[in-house]
Amino acid sequence: MLVTERQTQAEEIxxxxxxxxxxxxxxxxxxxxxxxxxxxxxxxxxxxxxxxxDIHPVEIYGVISFYAFLRTEQTGKFVIRLCRxxxxxxxxxxxxxxxxxxxxxxxFGETTSDGHFTLEYAxxxxxxxxxxxxxxxxxxxxxxxxxxxxxxxKGCKRTFSVYAQEGLKHA
Ligand code: FES
Numbered sequence: 288m289l290v291t292e293r294q295t296q297a298e299e300i301x302x303x304x305x306x307x308x309x310x311x312x313x314x315x316x317x318x319x320x321x322x323x324x325x326x327x328x329x330x331x332x333x334x335x336x337x338x339x340x341d342i343h344p345v346e347i348y349g350v351i352s353f354y355a356f357l358r359t360e361q362t363g364k365f366v367i368r369l370c371r372x373x374x375x376x377x378x379x380x381x382x383x384x385x386x387x388x389x390x391x392x393x394x395f396g397e398t399t400s401d402g403h404f405t406l407e408y409a410x411x412x413x414x415x416x417x418x419x420x421x422x423x424x425x426x427x428x429x430x431x432x433x434x435x436x437x438x439x440x441k442g443c444k445r446t447f448s449v450y451a452q453e454g455l456k457h458a
Contacts, residue, residue: 297335299324304339314340314350327358329343355409363398364444368409368422369431375418376410379432380454383419386433403447404440 303320307313314336321332328336328351330344337344351357369375369384388394391404398405414420418428428439 290374293331296321296325296329296332300332300335300339303337309338309340311342314342314347318347318351322357325361325365327361329359333359361398361402363405364447365403365423366405366407368407369395370410370412370414370418370420371408372411372415372428374415375420378418380419382433383421383431383436386436387440390436404443 295410300317300321303317304313307316317336317340318328321328321336325332330346333347333351336351337347348359351359367387369380369387371380385394387406391406393399393404393406395406395408409422412420412422412427414427414429419431420427420429421431422428423439423443428435431439
């Protein structure tokens with residue numbers, strides 16, 4: 288992380304700590320805010336939060352490890368979570384998983400080198416009667432087939448080309 292990025296993040300954490308109370312009860316809202324903005328909570332952020340709330344960084348790490356939606360590592364812009372629990376497994380999860388890996392050129396647990404996609408397994412998403420089910424960030428997809436995977440990935444990739452074209456217009 289660059290020094291300027293650290294400074295920016297340190298100021299943001301300070302502002303969050305002032306917005307909420309400087310105690311343990313503020314930990315979760317601050318973690319959620321940092322996670323939402325940076326898609327992960329870095330070691331540096333943990334130390335800053337610990338300093339402002341006067342708690343040990345290990346305690347913060349423990350909280351992050353407990354909640355699956357909080358992360359210590361950078362993820363792709365799109366985080367794809369495929370359900371691996373029994374109903375989805377029986378409904379064809381393996382074929383969907385193979386297609387995802389082949390479309391993205393990574394295996395589960397990895398992020399593409401361009402930082403666009405992260406592939407993960409999830410446990411039951413509560414959509415068992417409509418499996419295979421998966422989440423792309425906060426959007427749920429049900430009855431997923433290899434063909435649907437292709438369309439979903441294509442849709443995600445289209446958003447990057449729109450951003451790129453917008454960037455060119457403003458360059
Ligand atoms: S088993 Fe996949 S959503 Fe429940």
